[in-house]
Amino acid sequence: MYLAKVYVTLKPTVNDPQGLTIKGALQTLGFSSVEAVRAGKYLEIRVNESNLDTAKDQIQEMCRKLLANPVIENYRFEMEKA
Amino acid sequence: MYLAKVYVTLKPTVNDPQGLTIKGALQTLGFSSVEAVRAGKYLEIRVNESNLDTAKDQIQEMCRKLLANPVIENYRFEMEKA
Known part of the structure:
Protein backbone atom coordinates (compact mmCIF):
# COMPACT_ATOMS: atom_id res chain seq x y z
CA MET A 1 0.00 0.00 0.00
CA TYR A 2 1.44 3.36 -1.03
CA LEU A 3 0.30 6.93 -0.60
CA ALA A 4 1.11 9.25 -3.49
CA LYS A 5 1.16 12.99 -2.94
CA VAL A 6 0.53 14.63 -6.30
CA TYR A 7 1.11 18.32 -7.00
CA VAL A 8 -0.38 19.79 -10.16
CA THR A 9 0.67 23.34 -11.02
CA LEU A 10 0.04 25.64 -13.95
CA THR A 28 -7.08 43.91 0.43
CA LEU A 29 -6.72 42.20 3.81
CA GLY A 30 -3.53 44.21 4.39
CA PHE A 31 -0.84 41.72 3.33
CA SER A 32 1.02 44.25 1.20
CA SER A 33 4.20 42.14 0.98
CA VAL A 34 2.51 39.53 -1.25
CA GLU A 35 4.22 39.64 -4.64
CA ALA A 36 2.66 36.71 -6.45
CA VAL A 37 0.29 33.80 -5.88
CA ARG A 38 0.01 30.69 -8.05
CA ALA A 39 -2.80 28.25 -7.40
CA GLY A 40 -2.57 24.52 -8.01
CA LYS A 41 -4.05 21.20 -7.00
CA TYR A 42 -2.89 18.77 -4.36
CA LEU A 43 -4.06 15.15 -4.40
CA GLU A 44 -3.43 12.25 -2.04
CA ILE A 45 -3.94 8.91 -3.74
CA ARG A 46 -3.78 5.61 -1.88
CA VAL A 47 -2.96 2.65 -4.11
CA ASN A 48 -3.17 -0.99 -3.10
CA GLU A 49 0.08 -2.10 -4.66
CA SER A 50 3.02 -3.77 -2.96
CA ASN A 51 5.72 -2.91 -5.51
CA LEU A 52 7.00 0.68 -5.39
CA ASP A 53 7.99 0.85 -9.05
CA THR A 54 4.62 -0.47 -10.22
CA ALA A 55 2.87 2.04 -7.96
CA LYS A 56 5.01 4.87 -9.34
CA ASP A 57 4.27 3.85 -12.92
CA GLN A 58 0.56 3.80 -12.17
CA ILE A 59 0.57 7.27 -10.59
CA GLN A 60 2.59 8.59 -13.54
CA GLU A 61 -0.02 7.13 -15.89
CA MET A 62 -2.90 8.61 -13.85
CA CYS A 63 -1.32 12.07 -14.03
CA ARG A 64 -0.81 11.72 -17.76
CA LYS A 65 -4.30 10.42 -18.48
CA LEU A 66 -6.53 12.31 -16.07
CA LEU A 67 -5.06 14.40 -13.29
CA ALA A 68 -3.02 16.97 -15.21
CA ASN A 69 -3.57 18.71 -18.53
CA PRO A 70 -0.11 18.46 -20.14
CA VAL A 71 -0.78 21.48 -22.36
CA ILE A 72 -1.00 23.94 -19.49
CA GLU A 73 0.01 22.04 -16.35
CA ASN A 74 3.05 20.42 -14.78
CA TYR A 75 2.88 17.68 -12.18
CA ARG A 76 5.18 15.99 -9.73
CA PHE A 77 4.56 13.41 -7.03
CA GLU A 78 6.12 11.75 -4.01
CA MET A 79 5.50 8.19 -2.86
CA GLU A 80 5.17 7.17 0.77
CA LYS A 81 4.74 3.73 2.32
CA ALA A 82 1.25 3.67 3.86
CA MET B 1 12.06 37.32 -0.63
CA TYR B 2 10.54 34.00 0.37
CA LEU B 3 8.42 31.46 -1.43
CA ALA B 4 5.80 29.71 0.69
CA LYS B 5 4.36 26.42 -0.45
CA VAL B 6 0.97 26.06 1.19
CA TYR B 7 -0.99 22.79 1.31
CA VAL B 8 -4.66 22.94 2.27
CA THR B 9 -6.39 19.60 2.85
CA LEU B 10 -9.83 18.59 4.07
CA THR B 28 -13.32 3.68 -14.82
CA LEU B 29 -10.01 4.25 -16.65
CA GLY B 30 -8.84 0.84 -15.37
CA PHE B 31 -6.78 1.82 -12.32
CA SER B 32 -8.41 -0.76 -10.08
CA SER B 33 -5.73 -0.52 -7.37
CA VAL B 34 -6.88 2.98 -6.34
CA GLU B 35 -8.21 2.75 -2.80
CA ALA B 36 -8.86 6.39 -1.91
CA VAL B 37 -8.36 9.89 -3.29
CA ARG B 38 -8.43 13.10 -1.26
CA ALA B 39 -8.36 16.43 -3.08
CA GLY B 40 -6.81 19.59 -1.71
CA LYS B 41 -5.32 22.91 -2.71
CA TYR B 42 -1.72 23.82 -3.34
CA LEU B 43 -0.62 27.46 -3.34
CA GLU B 44 2.72 29.11 -4.00
CA ILE B 45 2.96 32.55 -2.42
CA ARG B 46 5.92 34.85 -2.96
CA VAL B 47 6.35 37.42 -0.19
CA ASN B 48 8.71 40.39 -0.30
CA GLU B 49 10.05 40.05 3.22
CA SER B 50 13.66 39.66 4.29
CA ASN B 51 13.06 38.15 7.73
CA LEU B 52 12.10 34.45 7.76
CA ASP B 53 10.14 34.61 11.01
CA THR B 54 8.10 37.61 9.88
CA ALA B 55 7.38 35.88 6.57
CA LYS B 56 6.27 32.71 8.40
CA ASP B 57 3.99 34.70 10.69
CA GLN B 58 2.43 36.41 7.71
CA ILE B 59 1.76 33.16 5.85
CA GLN B 60 0.28 31.65 9.03
CA GLU B 61 -2.02 34.67 9.31
CA MET B 62 -3.00 34.41 5.62
CA CYS B 63 -3.95 30.75 6.07
CA ARG B 64 -5.97 31.56 9.16
CA LYS B 65 -7.78 34.52 7.62
CA LEU B 66 -8.35 33.52 4.01
CA LEU B 67 -6.70 30.44 2.56
CA ALA B 68 -8.11 27.68 4.76
CA ASN B 69 -11.47 27.18 6.41
CA PRO B 70 -10.48 26.01 9.91
CA VAL B 71 -13.82 24.27 10.43
CA ILE B 72 -13.24 21.70 7.71
CA GLU B 73 -9.65 22.14 6.51
CA ASN B 74 -6.11 21.69 7.75
CA TYR B 75 -3.14 23.54 6.34
CA ARG B 76 0.62 23.32 6.44
CA PHE B 77 3.34 25.23 4.65
CA GLU B 78 7.04 25.25 3.86
CA MET B 79 9.22 28.31 3.36
CA GLU B 80 11.93 28.56 0.75
CA LYS B 81 14.42 31.36 0.09
CA ALA B 82 13.52 32.81 -3.33
Missing part, protein backbone atom coordinates in the same frame (compact mmCIF):
# COMPACT_ATOMS: atom_id res chain seq x y z
CA LYS A 11 3.05 26.13 -16.22
CA PRO A 12 4.82 29.42 -15.43
CA THR A 13 3.73 31.11 -18.66
CA VAL A 14 0.03 30.25 -18.23
CA ASN A 15 -2.35 32.90 -16.86
CA ASP A 16 -3.64 32.09 -13.38
CA PRO A 17 -6.85 34.07 -12.64
CA GLN A 18 -7.44 32.11 -9.41
CA GLY A 19 -4.00 33.03 -8.13
CA LEU A 20 -4.49 36.68 -9.12
CA THR A 21 -7.82 36.78 -7.26
CA ILE A 22 -6.24 35.31 -4.12
CA LYS A 23 -3.37 37.80 -4.38
CA GLY A 24 -5.87 40.68 -4.66
CA ALA A 25 -7.84 39.39 -1.66
CA LEU A 26 -4.69 39.06 0.46
CA GLN A 27 -3.61 42.60 -0.42
CA LYS B 11 -9.87 17.17 7.59
CA PRO B 12 -9.97 13.35 7.51
CA THR B 13 -13.58 13.13 8.75
CA VAL B 14 -14.94 15.59 6.17
CA ASN B 15 -16.67 14.25 3.07
CA ASP B 16 -14.70 14.83 -0.14
CA PRO B 17 -16.99 14.59 -3.20
CA GLN B 18 -14.23 15.87 -5.52
CA GLY B 19 -11.89 13.12 -4.34
CA LEU B 20 -14.62 10.49 -4.74
CA THR B 21 -15.31 11.66 -8.29
CA ILE B 22 -11.61 11.47 -9.20
CA LYS B 23 -11.41 7.99 -7.62
CA GLY B 24 -14.40 6.88 -9.71
CA ALA B 25 -12.90 8.30 -12.88
CA LEU B 26 -9.55 6.58 -12.23
CA GLN B 27 -11.27 3.25 -11.64
